[in-house]
Amino acid sequence: MSTEPTTASTTERSLVLVKPDGVRRGLTGTILARIEAKGYRIVALQQCEATEAELAAHYAEHEGKPFYPPLLEFMASGPLVAVVIEGERCIEGFRSLAGTTDPTTAAPGTIRGDLGRDWGLKVQQNLVHGSDSPESAAHEIGIWFPSL
Numbered sequence: 001m002s003t004e005p006t007t008a009s010t011t012e013r014s015l016v017l018v019k020p021d022g023v024r025r026g027l028t029g030t031i032l033a034r035i036e037a038k039g040y041r042i043v044a045l046q047q048c049e050a051t052e053a054e055l056a057a058h059y060a061e062h063e064g065k066p067f068y069p070p071l072l073e074f075m076a077s078g079p080l081v082a083v084v085i086e087g088e089r090c091i092e093g094f095r096s097l098a099g100t101t102d103p104t105t106a107a108p109g110t111i112r113g114d115l116g117r118d119w120g121l122k123v124q125q126n127l128v129h130g131s132d133s134p135e136s137a138a139h140e141i142g143i144w145f146p147s148l
């Protein structure tokens, strides 16, 4: 059986966060422009100060890891922008556009590779979050946009 994408519907939604470092550095517009330039549709968007409950739910998979406490502290350090994007295979597509987790080595051409670097802090300040599976996308959209 072919593994090529087919004409069957593969439209999906993903949850993107412009993290507090991205907002602080005035990169929200640049990041949104890259998402739109890639061809994904912005379905919902809001800037907010994340609550501890929202962050704990969002990063539940990382609870107990050494970077979890500084990660939650960083994510609460200022406003973030939560975005729902839509398009064929946009979960995988946005992860590719974002680049790998470590911004120092993320490939040039990606958001993290072009706009991010190591700032010598306890957590990777890497500008964006993107859902990594349909299940996590559904879970994360429910956290940030319960009415969707």
Ligand code: GDP
Pocket: 062, 067, 071, 100, 101, 121, 122, 123, 124, 125, 126, 128, 129, 130, 132
């Ligand atoms: P992502 O899916 O690429 O965002 O990466 P993960 O889901 O593995 O980690 C969530 C977030 O925690 C990352 O985006 C980083 O901000 C931070 N993080 C992950 N791994 C590390 C690590 O090994 N050290 C530090 N300091 N931060 C990390």
Ligand code: MG
Pocket: 132
């Ligand atoms: Mg992740």
